[in-house]
Amino acid sequence: MKKLTTLIPSPRTFTTLDGTYTLPNPLPISGGGAQAAYLAERLGITAGVRVGSGDGGVRFVENAQLAREAYRIKVADGGVDIEASTPQGRAWAVQTLLQLLPVSVWGDGPVEPKSLVLPHCDIEDEPKFAWRGSHVDVSRHFLSFEGLLSHLEVMAGHKLNVLHLHLTDDQGWRIPITGYPELTNKGAWRPGTIEGHQPAAHPDFGDDWPTHDGRPHGGFYTREQIQHLVARASDLGIMVVPEIDMPGHMEAAVCAYPELGCVEVEHPRTSWGISQHVLSLTDSSVKFCLDVLEDVATLFPGSPIHIGGDECPGQEWLTHGPSQETMKRVGATTVHEAQAWFEKEITTALVERGITPVAWDEVLEGEVPAGLNVMVWRDAKAVGAAARAGHNVIAAPMEFTYFDWAQHKQPNAPLVIGGYLPLAKVAQFIDLLDAVDDSSQGRLLGGQFQIWTEYVRSWSRVEYQIWPRGASIAQQLWSGHAGELATLAGFGDHLDRLTYAGLNWCRDTDEE
Numbered sequence: 001m002k003k004l005t006t007l008i009p010s011p012r013t014f015t016t017l018d019g020t021y022t023l024p025n026p027l028p029i030s031g032g033g034a035q036a037a038y039l040a041e042r043l044g045i046t047a048g049v050r051v052g053s054g055d056g057g058v059r060f061v062e063n064a065q066l067a068r069e070a071y072r073i074k075v076a077d078g079g080v081d082i083e084a085s086t087p088q089g090r091a092w093a094v095q096t097l098l099q100l101l102p103v104s105v106w107g108d109g110p111v112e113p114k115s116l117v118l119p120h121c122d123i124e125d126e127p128k129f130a131w132r133g134s135h136v137d138v139s140r141h142f143l144s145f146e147g148l149l150s151h152l153e154v155m156a157g158h159k160l161n162v163l164h165l166h167l168t169d170d171q172g173w174r175i176p177i178t179g180y181p182e183l184t185n186k187g188a189w190r191p192g193t194i195e196g197h198q199p200a201a202h203p204d205f206g207d208d209w210p211t212h213d214g215r216p217h218g219g220f221y222t223r224e225q226i227q228h229l230v231a232r233a234s235d236l237g238i239m240v241v242p243e244i245d246m247p248g249h250m251e252a253a254v255c256a257y258p259e260l261g262c263v264e265v266e267h268p269r270t271s272w273g274i275s276q277h278v279l280s281l282t283d284s285s286v287k288f289c290l291d292v293l294e295d296v297a298t299l300f301p302g303s304p305i306h307i308g309g310d311e312c313p314g315q316e317w318l319t320h321g322p323s324q325e326t327m328k329r330v331g332a333t334t335v336h337e338a339q340a341w342f343e344k345e346i347t348t349a350l351v352e353r354g355i356t357p358v359a360w361d362e363v364l365e366g367e368v369p370a371g372l373n374v375m376v377w378r379d380a381k382a383v384g385a386a387a388r389a390g391h392n393v394i395a396a397p398m399e400f401t402y403f404d405w406a407q408h409k410q411p412n413a414p415l416v417i418g419g420y421l422p423l424a425k426v427a428q429f430i431d432l433l434d435a436v437d438d439s440s441q442g443r444l445l446g447g448q449f450q451i452w453t454e455y456v457r458s459w460s461r462v463e464y465q466i467w468p469r470g471a472s473i474a475q476q477l478w479s480g481h482a483g484e485l486a487t488l489a490g491f492g493d494h495l496d497r498l499t500y501a502g503l504n505w506c507r508d509t510d511e512e
């Protein structure tokens, strides 16, 4: 018998039965809302399938007993029955159905409609973790909107349900904000980018390298594009979580509105590394941040908002008069205390509006404000420690999930920021999550992989960095184990899906 295709992530239970069912064309589909429409869209593109009426086909039924993202599929002679209690559950059922079909349905076809053959089977499935994310930094290098839309589809194909968009940083501001036009007029454009790999910090000017390649770079998404992205994501089962990084990583905003800074900067940063030029600690800076977040909340309704908080040196506060005044007023004697005060102001305002704030793990260095979800990136062990301390945690540790790190050391490997993260190491991510105490597991929301784009300039490079490593993280977060994915061979014909999807996935490996 023909070998079954690899399902990634693997479902909780999958029983194959004798027989097959060939999808008819036209295809009757009942129920299913936007997720049924997506199934029809994909099969239409790839195999010219039209939706019609008649017996058989695909039937969506609501089953309120099932958990939020759970679904059931039954394929038999009479057709396909799908049960779920939510649109998300339906979205994941559709993705499993597509993976039961020939791998070529991940492409644009043409695929023979007659080849749309499903095995008779029963599947019951639900995810281990609720937060299964892909982070993309669109600030260091602006990435096209079309690429974001395609990325959503590949994410959905892996049942990843959070797109964390790093929309602002020193090197560029990528989202229009009502009332602050200079953020995108000025803050989205830089005059150049440091050439090659940035050297270690200089004794005189630290990470502020004065030279660059003189090639202007920039861009931003329109509000209409963002609304479109959020709606499309929702149909696919994905939530888009915007990040506005503060009070460090703010040079792009400071160049647009100099009163926000402690020193003047002319344009968004042209080098990488950690900037000393942070937001001042004034009432007007806090008001600016709250205005921005208020507006961002209207573009991403119902989503948590990530407020960054990473790598904020804060030394400028010690010599900037107005920031000093604030520190005195609020009783902060160190930069850590000052940053903790700032995070609390922002977090409290978000929580009052019913928005869940998320911040990077630097926030653990001060008193963590109530209601803040912590995203752990530096020390992997902090995942368990933060959950034990009573915080909701999202695991994003460098060691296992920084996909800007090298996947292999073969000749012709692209320039990367550093690090080494082959598939065998990625497959150990789940061990870290399993090591969290049973009594704290409920606070471990899940995890995500990151693409920082200092050395990544295009979607094709993003794809090279993410796939197939991202499929391993998706598998671990959904299924709770790495399966066979510690080696390239273990991905089986899932790799053909990535090829059909047109992804520039990384074929190189150091495996023997």
Ligand code: TNX
Pocket (backbone or CB within 6 Å): 310, 311, 360, 377, 402, 404, 417, 452, 453, 454
């Ligand atoms: C650290 S992760 C950063 C980013 C860089 C990344 C490069 C984090 C919260 N901050 O600003 O892009 O390392 O790997």
